[in-house]
Amino acid sequence: MEDQDPEEQAHYESVLLSFREYEAFVMREIFRRKKHLQSLPVDMQRRLPPTSTLRNLHHFVNAAHHNQLFLERIVQAQLESGPAVNLPQVTPKTPLQSPMRHLSKIKSTLHQFVRDWSEDGKKEREMCYSPILKELKRVLPVKPTNQNAQRVLVPGAGLGRLALEIASRGYAAQGNEFSYQMLFASNFILNWASQAGEFEIHPWIHNPSNAMSITDLLHPVVIPDVAPAELLGLDKGNQPDFSMCAGEFLEAYANDSECWDCIVTCFFIDAAPNVMEYIAAFERLLKPGGYWINLGPLLYHWQNGSGDDDERYEQSVELSYEEIKHVMGTYNFKILKESQRECVYTNNAKSMMRTVYNCAFFTAVKDATPSA
Amino acid sequence: MEDQDPEEQAHYESVLLSFREYEAFVMREIFRRKKHLQSLPVDMQRRLPPTSTLRNLHHFVNAAHHNQLFLERIVQAQLESGPAVNLPQVTPKTPLQSPMRHLSKIKSTLHQFVRDWSEDGKKEREMCYSPILKELKRVLPVKPTNQNAQRVLVPGAGLGRLALEIASRGYAAQGNEFSYQMLFASNFILNWASQAGEFEIHPWIHNPSNAMSITDLLHPVVIPDVAPAELLGLDKGNQPDFSMCAGEFLEAYANDSECWDCIVTCFFIDAAPNVMEYIAAFERLLKPGGYWINLGPLLYHWQNGSGDDDERYEQSVELSYEEIKHVMGTYNFKILKESQRECVYTNNAKSMMRTVYNCAFFTAVKDATPSA
Numbered sequence: 001m002e003d004q005d006p007e008e009q010a011h012y013e014s015v016l017l018s019f020r021e022y023e024a025f026v027m028r029e030i031f032r033r034k035k036h037l038q039s040l041p042v043d044m045q046r047r048l049p050p051t052s053t054l055r056n057l058h059h060f061v062n063a064a065h066h067n068q069l070f071l072e073r074i075v076q077a078q079l080e081s082g083p084a085v086n087l088p089q090v091t092p093k094t095p096l097q098s099p100m101r102h103l104s105k106i107k108s109t110l111h112q113f114v115r116d117w118s119e120d121g122k123k124e125r126e127m128c129y130s131p132i133l134k135e136l137k138r139v140l141p142v143k144p145t146n147q148n149a150q151r152v153l154v155p156g157a158g159l160g161r162l163a164l165e166i167a168s169r170g171y172a173a174q175g176n177e178f179s180y181q182m183l184f185a186s187n188f189i190l191n192w193a194s195q196a197g198e199f200e201i202h203p204w205i206h207n208p209s210n211a212m213s214i215t216d217l218l219h220p221v222v223i224p225d226v227a228p229a230e231l232l233g234l235d236k237g238n239q240p241d242f243s244m245c246a247g248e249f250l251e252a253y254a255n256d257s258e259c260w261d262c263i264v265t266c267f268f269i270d271a272a273p274n275v276m277e278y279i280a281a282f283e284r285l286l287k288p289g290g291y292w293i294n295l296g297p298l299l300y301h302w303q304n305g306s307g308d309d310d311e312r313y314e315q316s317v318e319l320s321y322e323e324i325k326h327v328m329g330t331y332n333f334k335i336l337k338e339s340q341r342e343c344v345y346t347n348n349a350k351s352m353m354r355t356v357y358n359c360a361f362f363t364a365v366k367d368a369t370p371s372a
Numbered sequence: 373m374e375d376q377d378p379e380e381q382a383h384y385e386s387v388l389l390s391f392r393e394y395e396a397f398v399m400r401e402i403f404r405r406k407k408h409l410q411s412l413p414v415d416m417q418r419r420l421p422p423t424s425t426l427r428n429l430h431h432f433v434n435a436a437h438h439n440q441l442f443l444e445r446i447v448q449a450q451l452e453s454g455p456a457v458n459l460p461q462v463t464p465k466t467p468l469q470s471p472m473r474h475l476s477k478i479k480s481t482l483h484q485f486v487r488d489w490s491e492d493g494k495k496e497r498e499m500c501y502s503p504i505l506k507e508l509k510r511v512l513p514v515k516p517t518n519q520n521a522q523r524v525l526v527p528g529a530g531l532g533r534l535a536l537e538i539a540s541r542g543y544a545a546q547g548n549e550f551s552y553q554m555l556f557a558s559n560f561i562l563n564w565a566s567q568a569g570e571f572e573i574h575p576w577i578h579n580p581s582n583a584m585s586i587t588d589l590l591h592p593v594v595i596p597d598v599a600p601a602e603l604l605g606l607d608k609g610n611q612p613d614f615s616m617c618a619g620e621f622l623e624a625y626a627n628d629s630e631c632w633d634c635i636v637t638c639f640f641i642d643a644a645p646n647v648m649e650y651i652a653a654f655e656r657l658l659k660p661g662g663y664w665i666n667l668g669p670l671l672y673h674w675q676n677g678s679g680d681d682d683e684r685y686e687q688s689v690e691l692s693y694e695e696i697k698h699v700m701g702t703y704n705f706k707i708l709k710e711s712q713r714e715c716v717y718t719n720n721a722k723s724m725m726r727t728v729y730n731c732a733f734f735t736a737v738k739d740a741t742p743s744a
């Protein structure tokens with residue numbers, strides 16, 4: 001961090017502060033619910049069951065506080081392992097300094113913990129990660145002779161579970177992640193969680209819609225489902241090769257070429273302002289004959305929004321899957337295998353609403369003998 | 373309309389104008405896509421296939437224009453059947469006067485046509501409407517002696533298909549709808565569409581994300597799948613009892629009581645700022661022993677948003693399904709039958725992303741002998 005520019009430093013501090021302001025933020029929403037319920041005519045209030053939100057608001061207040069204690073652990077871990085920053089203390093009553101987009105990403109970070117590090121997220125991981133791991137094993141089998149020798153890059157690694165699963169299987173795996181929210185949270189879970197079931201979070205208290213019951217909204221999720229060290233087999237003398245690289249994908253790997261045996265992208269390529277730049281980078285970074293395994297939809301992140309917020313909104317191109325495949329061909333990629341798979345993303349299994357992605361799942365090889 | 377207040381009249385005109393401004397609105401988005409694609413380095417532009425958006429933008433322009441011609445038919449029908457309004461002419465280049473929320477609802481209106489009035493929407497209707505129609509038949513069978521005698525109310529009737537299906541089965545059916553977008557569109561399809569397959573719309577051009585191919589985005593949808601008159605059997609001498617009632621549900625039926633045999637709500641109750649007011653109204657409106665059939669999620673429409681826009685945001689209460697059932701009990705409703713059903717809402721079958729609702733589906737009876 002020492003060589004970071006002041007703007008980057010300010011962003012770092014601002015994201016860290018938003019972790020600390022979570023409770024104050026969520027309390028405002030809980031207070032809104034309370035105010036609206038208490039504005040109901042008394043006759044109507046009386047018709048609500050003893051289990052109602054109105055009579056159980058303290059459970060939401062407690063859950064938000066419980067989440068804050070967990071998030072504060074992440075902040076502390078970051079303060080210890082990262083650069084020195086002057087972070088103000090916060091109470092639920094101090095005015096919020098964080099922009100709404102940061103605070104809303106803290107909520108998503110809690111959902112990401114469910115996806116990557118809970119028993120509740122197991123089904124989701126089996127939909128998304130299992131086919132990728134199976135395919136990786138098929139194209140690059142691990143043998144005693146190549147243990148930790150085959151290098152696999154996972155851009156958009158989020159909370160690190162997929163990259164760690166890859167490393168645990170005998171690959172040299174590196175996760176790359178841009179978002180500070182994800183980096184702080186993955187730093188914590190990867191380096192500070194020592195045993196399964198160590199923490200409990202309440203990730204579903206934020207949205208009162210589509211709930212079957214109040215109990216569902218308060219449903220606690222235990223994390224991690226497995227200690228990262230245990231997953232890597234460190235306790236059994238394993239010596240895995242795993243690393244995380246912080247930074248924007250194109251910038252972080254700008255000077256590398258032909259150094260990866262496989263690039264795995266899971267719900268990642270649509271995060272590009274221009275997906276073609278990612279494809280070009282994958283081609284450059286892969287060794288000749290290297291593989292690109294992809295699974296995900298094409299929900300382009302920079303499609304909507306104002307250029308005032310971020311210049312990437314002004315660059316967004318939204319290619320169809322057909323166009324992407326054609327472009328891949330021009331970058332010496334040959335698709336070996338292709339299918340569609342239904343996957344979910346940070347799904348709340350108990351909610352009455354869910355988003356299902358009909359993902360493109362393919363394995364492509366970087367042609368070693370490019371045509372003219 | 374003559375006795376409408378000036379504010380209501382202004383809203384009416386403003387929604388009608390937004391129908392006319394659709395093309396100008398969509399052209400701005402198509403122009404954005406063009407601008408971003410043309411900003412790509414020339415090397416990258418060359419890598420795009422002949423089928424790419426860049427080389428096929430004129431198809432999107434044509435599709436938007438085609439949609440506008442269809443929407444203008446709706447405007448014309450409304451101008452002929454509704455009150456006189458002074459609607460300005462619009463070209464794609466004149467500055468937009470309509471607020472974004474109106475323009476975005478015009479896009480949804482095109483999606484609603486797919487749901488209610490196309491062959492493409494058949495599967496969706498079978499998920500949502502078929503279980504309701506089957507249940508209605510079970511609790512209130514139609515016999516020669518009660519033809520058109522059993523009165524069924526459908527609040528939130530949208531484009532009228534469900535209410536019309538009910539009328540076509542021998543019930544006296546009334547749809548109620550608040551939104552001018554839906555009222556203009558349903559007026560048109562119910563009263564001006566004379567044969568199946570009369571119109572073609574391009575409802576999926578608005579969102580370039582999650583497309584398998586450009587062809588999917590341009591996919592035309594033919595409407596209606598059946599002429600409303602034919603569905604009602606008017607050509608076979610049928611004399612159905614069908615009507616539409618315009619207005620906010622609670623206001624429109626404020627002075628009625630115990631006059632309906634059944635109320636059917638499909639994706640409706642979560643449109644209430646306070647769902648308890650709807651439940652109270654259903655109880656009042658149903659005859660003793662009358663039925664309430666409901667299918668839908670609990671995606672509360674007024675949960676998020678600013679009170680500056682609409683005071684209903686300041687009233688929103690978001691009850692869980694458990695709470696709703698308890699409240700129903702206090703209003704003399706007894707649930708006879710209950711299940712959960714997966715349904716979609718204006719789903720684009722070709723998209724890589726879809727929202728699935730795990731709907732509450734129940735039949736309740738208004739207890740004829742309320743407990744003290």
